[in-house]
Amino acid sequence: MASSELVLVRIFSNETDALVAKGHLETNGVQAFISKDDAGGMYSAFQVLHGVRLMVFAEDEKDAKEILTAMNV
Helix, strand or coil: CCCCCEEEEEEECCHHHHHHHHHHHHHCCCCEEEECCCCCCCCCHHHHHHCEEEEEEHHHHHHHHHHHHHCCC
């Protein structure tokens, strides 16, 4: 049975870069999720301070990191 545990693969300084990487992962068959704390979009500056986290399922971590490395992220 597959694990539902999410692991962090990268931290980005803004949501746009995280969304591009997420899209690239998903195009390559890796389901990805974005986790951020920007007060519901009211304080986007929090993204720079705390980062925008790109998460994947634990069993996809290796593939995700390889894909992101190949795209120089």
